[in-house]
Amino acid sequence: MTNTKIVILDTNVLLHDPNAIYAFQNNEVIIPAIVLEEVDSKKRNVDEIGRNARYVARLLDQLRKKGKIHDGVLLDNGGMLKVELNHRSFSKLQTTFSEMTNDNRILAVALNYHHEQSEKNNPKPVTLVSKDTLVRIKADVLGITAEDYMNDHITERSQFFSGYTTLTVHPSVIDEYYSFRSLKVNQLNLDIIQLYPNEFVILKDEGGSSKSALLKVNSNGDMLEPLYLSNDPVWGISARNAQQRMALELLLDNTIPLVTLTGRAGTGKTLLTLAAGLMRVEDDRLYKKLLIGRPVVPVGKDIGYLPGEKEEKLRPWMQPVYDNLEYLFNTKKPGDIDKILAGLGSIQVEALTYIRGRSIPEQFIIIDEAQNLSRHEVKTIVSRVGEGSKIVLMGDPEQIDHPYLDAESNGLTYVIECFKQEKVSGHVTLKRGERSHLAQLATDLL
Numbered sequence: 503m504t505n506t507k508i509v510i511l512d513t514n515v516l517l518h519d520p521n522a523i524y525a526f527q528n529n530e531v532i533i534p535a536i537v538l539e540e541v542d543s544k545k546r547n548v549d550e551i552g553r554n555a556r557y558v559a560r561l562l563d564q565l566r567k568k569g570k571i572h573d574g575v576l577l578d579n580g581g582m583l584k585v586e587l588n589h590r591s592f593s594k595l596q597t598t599f600s601e602m603t604n605d606n607r608i609l610a611v612a613l614n615y616h617h618e619q620s621e622k623n624n625p626k627p628v629t630l631v632s633k634d635t636l637v638r639i640k641a642d643v644l645g646i647t648a649e650d651y652m653n654d655h656i657t658e659r660s661q662f663f664s665g666y667t668t669l670t671v672h673p674s675v676i677d678e679y680y681s682f683r684s685l686k687v688n689q690l691n692l693d694i695i696q697l698y699p700n701e702f703v704i705l706k707d708e709g710g711s712s713k714s715a716l717l718k719v720n721s722n723g724d725m726l727e728p729l730y731l732s733n734d735p736v737w738g739i740s741a742r743n744a745q746q747r748m749a750l751e752l753l754l755d756n757t758i759p760l761v762t763l764t765g766r767a768g769t770g771k772t773l774l775t776l777a778a779g780l781m782r783v784e785d786d787r788l789y790k791k792l793l794i795g796r797p798v799v800p801v802g803k804d805i806g807y808l809p810g811e812k813e814e815k816l817r818p819w820m821q822p823v824y825d826n827l828e829y830l831f832n833t834k835k836p837g838d839i840d841k842i843l844a845g846l847g848s849i850q851v852e853a854l855t856y857i858r859g860r861s862i863p864e865q866f867i868i869i870d871e872a873q874n875l876s877r878h879e880v881k882t883i884v885s886r887v888g889e890g891s892k893i894v895l896m897g898d899p900e901q902i903d904h905p906y907l908d909a910e911s912n913g914l915t916y917v918i919e920c921f922k923q924e925k926v927s928g929h930v931t932l933k934r935g936e937r938s939h940l941a942q943l944a945t946d947l948l
Contacts, residue, residue: 863888880913
C-alpha cells in the first residue's frame with residue numbers, strides 16, 4: 503500500500519468526530535499515545551464528549567483485533583491507523599516550546615515525523631489535524647503543515663442557505679403575478695440559481711422602480727405563490743421587516759413540521775417563535791403543549807452546580823425564554839409569569855437533558871440556541887418528534903459556546919443544509935435587528 507500523506511490527529515478531532523480516522527482515504531493516520539490518555543480522561547463524562555470518548559475506545563478495541571495498533575493496522579477505506587509510541591522525544595521541541603504540555607507532546611510527534619520524512623528520498627507530507635487554533639499556529643511556527651478538521655463542514659460560510667432569494671425581473675413578470683396570484687418557477691428563466699421548496703422569493707423591478715413582490719415557492723418547488731398570512735399581529739407581535747414576515751409564515755404553516763431560524767441577537771427569533779407557538783397552542787388548540795428547550799452550555803466560566811429543585815436549577819439557563827414570555831404576557835411584577843405558566847399548564851420549559859429519549863407527539867417544540875448542538879445531538883432531538891408535532895430550531899451560528907463546534911459544523915447548520923430540499927421544512931435567516939437602535943449598533947460595531 504502506498505500512502506500519499508501522514509495525518510496526525512489531535513484529541514479534539516476524535517472527541518468531535520469519533521469516526522475521523524476514516525476521513526482521510528488511503529493516508530496513514532497517526533494517533534499520538536498522549537491522545538489516548540486525553541480520550542481516557544473524558545470517557546466518564548455524561549455529555550456528548552464522554553459518549554464520543556467511549557465510542558473511540560470501542561472502535562480502537564475492534565481495530566486491535568486486526569493486529570498490533572502500534573505497528574499499524576489496515577482500515578476498510580484503504581488507509582492505515584497507527585498509535586505512535588516511538589516519536590515522543592521532546593528534545594527537538596524544547597528550544598521553542600519548553601513546557602511539556604499535552605498539546606506540545608502532540609506537536610513533538612508531528613515535528614519528529616516531519617524531520618524523519620524530510621531525510622527520505624521520497625518523503626511523505628506530514629499534516630497535523632486539529633480543531634485547536636493555537637495548536638495549528640504553533641505547528642505553523644515549527645514549519646509543520648496544520649489543518650482544521652473539515653470533513654464535518656456541511657458548507658462554506660459564504661454559501662449558507664438564507665431561505666430567500668432576491669431576483670430582478672422585467673416589470674411585466676411582477677404584473678403577471680399580481681394578475682394571476684401565482685407564477686411558474688420556469689417563467690423566471692433561472693440559469694444558475696436553484697429554488698428550493700418553501701423558499702421565499704423577493705421580485706424587484708430591473709428598471710429600478712419601487713414595484714416588487716414577496717412570494718413563496720410551493721412544497722413541490724414548481725410554483726411561486728403569495729404568502730397566505732396577513733400582516734396582522736400574532737399575540738401582539740407584528741413583523742417589522744420582510745424576513746420576520748417570512749418567519750411568521752413558516753411558523754404558522756401547519757403543513758411544515760420543521761422550521762429553522764438563524765440570525766444575530768435582537769433579530770426577533772425567540773419572540774416571534776414564542777408568539778406563534780402560543781397562538782397555535784392557546785388560541786387555536788392545534789397542539790396539546792408548547793415545549794421549550796435549550797442546551798445547557800455556559801458562556802464564560804461555568805459557575806458550577808446550582809442549588810434547589812430542577813425548576814430552580816434551570817431558571818438561570820432558561821431566563822432568556824422567561825424574559826420573552828414576560829413581554830408577551832405583559833406581566834407587571836416579578837413572579838407573575840410563574841403563576842401564569844402554572845395556571846395554563848400547557849407551557850413547559852425544559853433543558854435538553856430532559857428531552858432526549860422521549861417521544862413527543864402533538865406538541866409545538868421550540869429549541870433555542872440550537873447552534874450549540876452537535877450533529878448527533880440534533881439528530882437525537884429531531885428524531886424524537888412525534889406525529890402531529892412541529893419543531894422549531896433557532897440560533898446564531900456566529901455565536902457558539904461549544905468547544906468543538908463552529909459555524910460550519912454545528913447541528914443547526916447541519917439541519918438547514920440537509921433539509922433545504924425537503925418539502926417538510928422551511929428556513930429563514932433574519933438579518934435586521936429590531937431589539938433597539940442601540941442593540942443594532944452594538945451588533946454592527948462591537
